[in-house]
Amino acid sequence: MREPIYKSRPVEPNPAHFGGERINDFIVLSEAFSNSYLLQTPEGDIQLNAGMGIEAPVIKRNFDEFSSTPLRYLILTQGHVDHVGGVAYFREQNPGLQVIAQAGNPAHQDYDGRLATFRGNRSAFAFTEKFAAAFEHYGAQGLTDFPAQDMPVPDILVGTNHSFTLGGLDVQLIAVPGAETNDSVVVWLPQHKICLTGNLFGCPFGHFPNLVTIRGDRYRDALTVAAAVQTVMDLGAETILYGHHGPVVGKALIKTELTALRDAILYVHDETVKGMNAGLDVHTLMARIQLPAELEVGQGYGKVSWSVRAIWENYAGWFKHASTTELYAQPQSVVHQDLIELAGGPEAIVRRAQQKLADHKPVEALHLLDIVMAEHRTAPGALATASAAHESLLDASENFWLSCWLKNQIKELQINEV
Numbered sequence: 001m002r003e004p005i006y007k008s009r010p011v012e013p014n015p016a017h018f019g020g021e022r023i024n025d026f027i028v029l030s031e032a033f034s035n036s037y038l039l040q041t042p043e044g045d046i047q048l049n050a051g052m053g054i055e056a057p058v059i060k061r062n063f064d065e066f067s068s069t070p071l072r073y074l075i076l077t078q079g080h081v082d083h084v085g086g087v088a089y090f091r092e093q094n095p096g097l098q099v100i101a102q103a104g105n106p107a108h109q110d111y112d113g114r115l116a117t118f119r120g121n122r123s124a125f126a127f128t129e130k131f132a133a134a135f136e137h138y139g140a141q142g143l144t145d146f147p148a149q150d151m152p153v154p155d156i157l158v159g160t161n162h163s164f165t166l167g168g169l170d171v172q173l174i175a176v177p178g179a180e181t182n183d184s185v186v187v188w189l190p191q192h193k194i195c196l197t198g199n200l201f202g203c204p205f206g207h208f209p210n211l212v213t214i215r216g217d218r219y220r221d222a223l224t225v226a227a228a229v230q231t232v233m234d235l236g237a238e239t240i241l242y243g244h245h246g247p248v249v250g251k252a253l254i255k256t257e258l259t260a261l262r263d264a265i266l267y268v269h270d271e272t273v274k275g276m277n278a279g280l281d282v283h284t285l286m287a288r289i290q291l292p293a294e295l296e297v298g299q300g301y302g303k304v305s306w307s308v309r310a311i312w313e314n315y316a317g318w319f320k321h322a323s324t325t326e327l328y329a330q331p332q333s334v335v336h337q338d339l340i341e342l343a344g345g346p347e348a349i350v351r352r353a354q355q356k357l358a359d360h361k362p363v364e365a366l367h368l369l370d371i372v373m374a375e376h377r378t379a380p381g382a383l384a385t386a387s388a389a390h391e392s393l394l395d396a397s398e399n400f401w402l403s404c405w406l407k408n409q410i411k412e413l414q415i416n417e418v
Contacts, residue, residue: 005257006206006298010245011400013203015134016055018141020062023247026169027194030062033082034199034243038063039189041167044072047090048187048196049083049243053149054131056086058138060093070094072166075173076101076154077198077243078181079108087152100162101154102175104183109151115216122215125408126401158185176200178221179228180209188235193251195235199243200228203400206257207298208264211310214401219314222269222307229262264295268304272311282312282320301400336371346372346379353385362389383417 016032023029028038032051036059039046045067051059071094076083079101091097112119138144156162162173172188179200187196202209211220232240233255240248248254268289275285286305291297319326343349349372356365369386372379387410394406 002256002260002294002296004206004260004296004298005248005253006204006300009205011204011207011298011300013244013400015130015137016051016058016062017137018058018062020065021246022066023241024192027241028063028066029241029246030059031245032059034080035241035245036063037196037241038067039169039171040067040069041169043167045069046073046075046166046169046171047071048075049077049198050074050086050090050150052082053085053089054134054138054146055082056089056147057143057145059086060090071097073097073164074099075185075187076105076152077185077187077196077200078102079105079112079183080181080199081112081149083198084109084152085149086147088150089147091152098156099152099154100156100158100173102173102177102183102185103157103159104177104181105154105157108181108183111218113151119216126215126404174231176228176231178224180220180225184228186232188237193236193238194241195232195237195239196241197232197243200232201225201261203244203301204298205240205242205245205248206261207300208261208268208302208304208307210302210401211307211314214306214405219310221314222265222311226262226265226269229258229265233258233262260295261297264291264297267291267295268307269311272308273315276312276316281322282309285312298398300398303399303402333370333374336374339371340375346376346382350379350381350385353389354381357385357389357392360392362392365389377416383413387413387417 013033016030021029026040028040030036032055034049034051036051037048047063050056071090074087074090074097076099087099158173158175160175164171170189170191172190173185174188176184176186178184180202184198184200186198186200209220209225211222211225236251237254238249238251240254242248268291271289272285275289286308289304289308291304325332340346340349349368353365353368356368366386366389369382369389372382373386376382390406390410390413394403394410397403397406
């Protein structure tokens with residue numbers, strides 16, 4: 001009987017902390033927002049990923065505890081900011097360093113850079129407190145000078161695949177574009193049956209992928225992600241070194257977990273498509289589609305219901321064919337004041353929201369409160385009821401992103417209530 005691995009592994013990503021971890025006789029891990037790994041060889045070292053700019057000195061200090069060998073190559077498993085931000089710092093420390101990335105990396109960095117302000121603002125609810133704690137921790141360790149975030153230009157761009165040998169270590173880079181980013185690569189060490197996947201399937205191992213993130217990003221195609229899982233499965237890895245947290249060890253375990261992940265993604269995709277063709281609306285499918293027990297994977301980072309909507313909209317776009325108003329610029333909120341007046345004032349709607357909450361329907365309560373608070377944010381009881389509804393939803397949440405959002409909303413509501 002399979003015991004899903006996600007139940008025994010952490011979920012949340014965290015900034016780099018001081019202290020590296022030796023994985024085996026030639027690989028060192030430095031955990032960060034996205035893990036960095038050092039591969040040691042007699043002819044020089046190879047590093048995977050550079051962290052955020054502010055994390056780079058911490059990562060270097062961690063690796064310096066294990067190696068004084070020159071760093072020859074830095075491989076970027078994808079172009080997200082928590083992989084590439086520290087590249088300039090490592091270049092300064094290692095003259096002649098060669099940076100390797102998949103051919104789509106420059107385009108992906110351009111894409112991220114275009115929306116940097118938007119994404120930074122949209123991610124703040126999840127990471128502001130983590131960054132503040134990290135700066136305090138680094139300062140306590142005497143680190144106060146932080147490199148700027150880099151947008152590097154790789155020296156070597158990889159097409160479908162790329163292989164090289166350094167100090168007797170064979171290294172293969174396999175392109176898997178479109179899983180989490182359009183420039184994803186995995187690193188395969190065939191002599192050791194070790195695969196370094198970066199964040200190919202998301203943050204925590206054993207969880208449903210984020211086919212779209214609530215911080216705001218492009219849709220990720222479900223079939224492309226499932227194919228990337230298959231690519232890694234076909235390698236027959238005995239160890240996977242993931243983008244977050246510790247190693248996943250055991251050929252049979254890895255095959256079992258990746259099979260469940262692949263099949264879970266395909267199941268949700270196929271059920272969504274079936275529902276679309278049957279004429280079911282997206283919200284019905286979000287509520288209805290659930291994984292069968294044999295395909296259980298975690299939902300601590302991505303969620304099945306969110307992925308149903310992502311698949312729907314990736315295929316069909318934003319127009320749900322539910323109302324003509326979807327096609328015009330005026331949102332539903334333009335008639336909120338009319339609804340308040342028809343209801344006899346904001347107090348009546350707040351009372352109904354409180355009843356919904358008492359009936360254990362917090363989302364319905366928030367729908368009502370959205371009407372009131374758009375026009376009368378300080379209506380008696382509105383803020384407190386909204387806070388209580390978010391608390392109820394938080395109690396039931398096992399998802400990192402959802403929990404961060406709910407906590408931040410509660411904080412803002414309580415500040416305004418005071």
